[in-house]
Each structure stands twice: as C-alpha cells, then as structure tokens.
Amino acid sequence: MQYEGVLTKMQTEAGSPIQYYLVFENSFLNMNQLLGKDIDINFMGFQCLNCNKKKKIYRQGFCYDCFYSSASAGDWIMRPELSTAHLGIADRDLEYETKVQLQPHVVYLAAASDMKVGVTRKTQVPTRWIDQGASWAAPLVEVPNRYLAGITEVALKGHFSDKINWKKMLLNEVNEIDLLSKRNEIRSLLPEEVQQYFDTTPEKLYTLDYPVLQYPKKVSASLNLTTTPNYAGKLAGIKGQYLLFVDGTVFNVRSYEGFVVQINV
Known part of the structure; x- marks a missing residue:
C-alpha cells in the first residue's frame, strides 16, 4: 500500500507496548503493525507546517520566514526560562503565549x-x-x-x-x-x-515499554532525506521518535517535520 503526506512527529498512545501512528491529511499508519516488514520512504518535497507553502524547511517543520515570525517557534519553546506571559509581556503573540505558558x-x-x-x-x-x-x-x-x-x-x-x-x-x-x-x-x-x-x-x-523486535548492535547511519531521498529497509523497532531498521539505519521522524514523503508498505 502507498501513503503520501507531510511528516509530523508520530502520535503515540500509552500502553504496553506504546502504540505509534504516522498521521497524514487523509490517512494514517499504525507503525506497530509494520514491525518486521519492509518499508520504502521516498522524499517528495517540502510543506511548511505553519504557512503550508511548499518552501524549504528551515527548522522544526517551519520555513525560514515562519520560524522567525510564528509564535509557536519563539525562543521560550526551547528555553522555558525566557517565558514572559506571566508578566503580561509578549514575545511574538501574547494571546498564544498566555494560552501555552500559563498552564x-x-x-x-x-x-x-x-x-x-x-x-x-x-x-x-x-x-x-x-x-x-x-x-x-x-x-x-x-x-x-x-x-x-x-x-x-x-x-x-x-x-x-x-x-x-x-x-x-x-x-x-x-x-x-x-x-x-x-x-x-x-x-x-x-x-x-x-x-x-x-x-x-x-x-x-x-x-515505558517500546515496540522493538531487536535493538541495533550499533547505529550505522541516521537517515538524511535530503542526501538519501529514497530508502528501503525492514522495520525492527520504534523508540522515541525514531524508526529503527534491521540494517542499523535509524530515522528521526521529528527531525523531518514538514517534509513531504511517499511511503510504500
């Protein structure tokens, strides 16, 4: 079967083991069901998670312009001590920052x-x-x-x-x-x-119990979709936001948010 869409971090459901899902606009994949099976991942292009334009991803799924303008990419995201909504002071958008910071x-x-x-x-x-x-x-x-x-x-x-x-x-x-x-x-x-x-x-x-058939003996490579736009491998496990493959390749899904991919299973 073939699936295509914009990558976002895998959604998870606590359990034993944890359930993982890749969710696209019109479909989703329960990744646990693909353990032990061959998967083809093909890089098709970019789509910014903020403006939805087909612009090159800069960081965190955002294009360059959105990364430096969106309230959801402010410095306080990575450095919580920089939060100022409790003082009524805006970084980029006080309404958004109040909603997220004051909880x-x-x-x-x-x-x-x-x-x-x-x-x-x-x-x-x-x-x-x-x-x-x-x-x-x-x-x-x-x-x-x-x-x-x-x-x-x-x-x-x-x-x-x-x-x-x-x-x-x-x-x-x-x-x-x-x-x-x-x-x-x-x-x-x-x-x-x-x-x-x-x-x-x-x-x-x-x-926490992760769905892993076998852990790698060593991590041979971290899949980079910009340099290796087409990859095929057998899924051996899922941990964190990583897919682990039998050949020692690992793929950090979250690092490629905003990348449009086609997946064949």
Missing part, C-alpha cells in the same frame, strides 16, 4: 541514557517522555506556569544534564538509576519560588 507544567527526571532533567506541559505527560525515548520517568514538581518550570530546570542543569545521548538511547544502553531516590535528594536544589510546589507524597515511577 501547569511539570519538571521531571527521566532516564533515556543517563539521568536528565526536563520540562513539559502537564497535558504532555507521558507523551513528552515517550518522544524522548525515556525508559523511566518521575515528576519532580508541578508548577502553574512555564517560567517557574524554566528557572527550575536552569537551577538543576548545573547538577544534572538536560540532554540525551541519542545513540545510547537507541542502543537501549540505559543506566540503572533510582529516580525516586534522586528526586528526594534534589529538593534542596530547587529555587526558592518553587519549593512550595514540591510534593512530599510518594511519587509514581513511570516505566
């Missing part, structure tokens, strides 16, 4: 390779952890806006990484870490403004 956010600990600290909107639990390929995750604090989450992450980054070693994550080389014990150790490192939001009740540890 509950969770600062969390996760183990995808080594332990990391991160920020997500409460509505994105556990989606954010799935997208990162975390094996385990535990909320640290829940705060009422993105700014407080951001300054908490900044305070903790001085002690813990906020990055994931993506190759170790894909090889399933995850260090055994007692996240709940670490969580209690971290309380003293929280900013003063955030201390009141630390929950002293026992926290739940989330364990």
Whole structure:
C-alpha cells in the first residue's frame, strides 16, 4: 500500500507496548503493525507546517520566514526560562503565549541514557517522555506556569544534564538509576519560588515499554532525506521518535517535520 503526506512527529498512545501512528491529511499508519516488514520512504518535497507553502524547511517543520515570525517557534519553546506571559509581556503573540505558558507544567527526571532533567506541559505527560525515548520517568514538581518550570530546570542543569545521548538511547544502553531516590535528594536544589510546589507524597515511577523486535548492535547511519531521498529497509523497532531498521539505519521522524514523503508498505 502507498501513503503520501507531510511528516509530523508520530502520535503515540500509552500502553504496553506504546502504540505509534504516522498521521497524514487523509490517512494514517499504525507503525506497530509494520514491525518486521519492509518499508520504502521516498522524499517528495517540502510543506511548511505553519504557512503550508511548499518552501524549504528551515527548522522544526517551519520555513525560514515562519520560524522567525510564528509564535509557536519563539525562543521560550526551547528555553522555558525566557517565558514572559506571566508578566503580561509578549514575545511574538501574547494571546498564544498566555494560552501555552500559563498552564501547569511539570519538571521531571527521566532516564533515556543517563539521568536528565526536563520540562513539559502537564497535558504532555507521558507523551513528552515517550518522544524522548525515556525508559523511566518521575515528576519532580508541578508548577502553574512555564517560567517557574524554566528557572527550575536552569537551577538543576548545573547538577544534572538536560540532554540525551541519542545513540545510547537507541542502543537501549540505559543506566540503572533510582529516580525516586534522586528526586528526594534534589529538593534542596530547587529555587526558592518553587519549593512550595514540591510534593512530599510518594511519587509514581513511570516505566515505558517500546515496540522493538531487536535493538541495533550499533547505529550505522541516521537517515538524511535530503542526501538519501529514497530508502528501503525492514522495520525492527520504534523508540522515541525514531524508526529503527534491521540494517542499523535509524530515522528521526521529528527531525523531518514538514517534509513531504511517499511511503510504500
């Protein structure tokens, strides 16, 4: 069967294992059903996720102009501590920023390779952890806006990484870490403004189960659609936003948002 459309990050459904879907305008693919099967991926062109024009993608699924003008691509997206909606100050569009920034956010600990600290909107639990390929995750604090989450992450980054070693994550080389014990150790490192939001009740540890038939012994290549517009391989697993193939090739779907593809299965 043949599917064609604009790539966006795979939609997920929590479960054991997690269910993954590629969703196009007029069709969708349950990627779990393709495990062990051959897939052809063909790059057809570009379509900006913001303006829908067929312009070359610059970053995050946006063309150059939209990346520097859209409210959904402001610096505060990647750096929550730059959020200013709680002060009534706009970055690009105060109405949009108020809607996104002034809602509950969770600062969390996760183990995808080594332990990391991160920020997500409460509505994105556990989606954010799935997208990162975390094996385990535990909320640290829940705060009422993105700014407080951001300054908490900044305070903790001085002690813990906020990055994931993506190759170790894909090889399933995850260090055994007692996240709940670490969580209690971290309380003293929280900013003063955030201390009141630390929950002293026992926290739940989330364990995430990915649909993987076999993990690669090594990551031989990360598929780049601009240099390799046509690729065929047998799907061995899905973790994070990556498709894992038997030949050691991996494909980060999220990195190619805004790319128009044709997929044959």
